[in-house]
Amino acid sequence: MGSDGRSDLLRTQSPELALRYKLKTMPAISAFAPGKIILFGEHAVVYGQPAIAAPVTGVHARAIVSPILNGLSGQIRVIAPQIKTEDDYHGLPVDHPIAVAIAGVLEVLKPVRIPACELRISSTIPIGAGLGSGAAVSVSIIRAFSKYLGRHISDPQVNDLAYRVEQIHHGTPSGIDNTVITYEKPVYFRRGQPIQFLQVNKPLTLLIADTGIFSPTAVAVENVRKAYNEQPEKYSGIFSSIGEISAQARHLIESGQSEQIGPLMNRNHELLQEMGVSSSELDHLVNIACHAGAQGAKLSGGGLGGNLIALVQTLDAPRIAAELMGSGAVHTFTTTIRASNI
Numbered sequence: 001m002g003s004d005g006r007s008d009l010l011r012t013q014s015p016e017l018a019l020r021y022k023l024k025t026m027p028a029i030s031a032f033a034p035g036k037i038i039l040f041g042e043h044a045v046v047y048g049q050p051a052i053a054a055p056v057t058g059v060h061a062r063a064i065v066s067p068i069l070n071g072l073s074g075q076i077r078v079i080a081p082q083i084k085t086e087d088d089y090h091g092l093p094v095d096h097p098i099a100v101a102i103a104g105v106l107e108v109l110k111p112v113r114i115p116a117c118e119l120r121i122s123s124t125i126p127i128g129a130g131l132g133s134g135a136a137v138s139v140s141i142i143r144a145f146s147k148y149l150g151r152h153i154s155d156p157q158v159n160d161l162a163y164r165v166e167q168i169h170h171g172t173p174s175g176i177d178n179t180v181i182t183y184e185k186p187v188y189f190r191r192g193q194p195i196q197f198l199q200v201n202k203p204l205t206l207l208i209a210d211t212g213i214f215s216p217t218a219v220a221v222e223n224v225r226k227a228y229n230e231q232p233e234k235y236s237g238i239f240s241s242i243g244e245i246s247a248q249a250r251h252l253i254e255s256g257q258s259e260q261i262g263p264l265m266n267r268n269h270e271l272l273q274e275m276g277v278s279s280s281e282l283d284h285l286v287n288i289a290c291h292a293g294a295q296g297a298k299l300s301g302g303g304l305g306g307n308l309i310a311l312v313q314t315l316d317a318p319r320i321a322a323e324l325m326g327s328g329a330v331h332t333f334t335t336t337i338r339a340s341n342i
């Protein structure tokens with residue numbers, strides 16, 4: 001919160017007036033966070049295998065914090081219309097994802113006082129669709145609220161706090177969603193290991209298509225957990241094959257051999273089918289994309305519904321998108337993973 005001559009003068013004469021002046025002149029603070037796609041390695045990444053993810057800037061979550069002029073110090077009004085939430089922070093259950101994000105900021109910053117505020121959350125990222133909506137909401141809240149309190153939270157801290165919220169969404173998150181969304185860069189991610197950013201040699205155009213089927217990550221992750229407990233050898237084998245694919249894909253992406261990436265996506269999708277996290281709708285749309293000329297396609301994220309991604313030539317994207325829409329997709333959009341500035 002900045003200061004000017006008038007507020008300095010008021011502070012010496014009347015701290016209360018100074019505070020009111022400060023709040024009145026304080027702009028609303030907002031922060032955005034992108035969505036994400038998983039190019040390779042979902043689910044296997046929970047079991048220690050590497051995975052590749054990239055931010056998707058065409059969709060985002062946004063948190064806006066504005067002061068409440070006559071509010072009581074410490075009041076944080078939370079408004080999130082898309083999840084039908086309107087309540088004070090203290091009225092939210094302690095394990096509510098938004099409450100956990102706010103509590104994390106308070107724990108790190110330990111502010112002496114919190115000027116009453118309204119925290120408004122909105123998002124263009126579909127919920128339960130594998131595009132990282134939960135992590136993006138957390139990151140936007142953490143950044144906007146800490147800024148409102150006049151303090152900076154480092155990226156590693158944002159990442160740690162967002163990870164805590166991911167644990168609410170599903171008990172055993174790998175951490176890939178919060179990492180790629182916090183840093184907004186393509187990552188080669190391995191659970192519990194230092195973050196490795198991917199050096200993308202040539203841009204990749206991906207078509208993202210939504211089956212329209214709501215699918216919470218927690219359900220898919222739990223299904224895999226049960227299946228793994230029942231058939232550990234089979235599932236360990238699938239996970240390692242996926243890990244090898246991620247490693248090969250990293251090499252192809254970093255050396256610019258993009259024409260060989262598509263077949264790896266197809267193979268990753270087959271392994272996800274074997275794992276039991278695909279669905280007839282995802283399989284159908286993956287086939288449509290490949291027959292329409294995509295270089296490769298797979299589900300992305302938790303699966304059982306949600307979105308698939310298809311690697312395409314930029315010029316082919318509108319035609320393939322039209323075929324997908326004509327075959328049951330409810331929404332499509334393209335995203336580009338840009339080449340890194342090495």
Ligand code: PMV
Pocket residue numbers: 038041042043044045046129130131132172173174175176177216217221300301302303
């Ligand atoms: O949140 P989603 O649906 O994008 O899935 C995240 C990826 C998983 O590997 C399925 C889970 C995880 O924690 O890595």
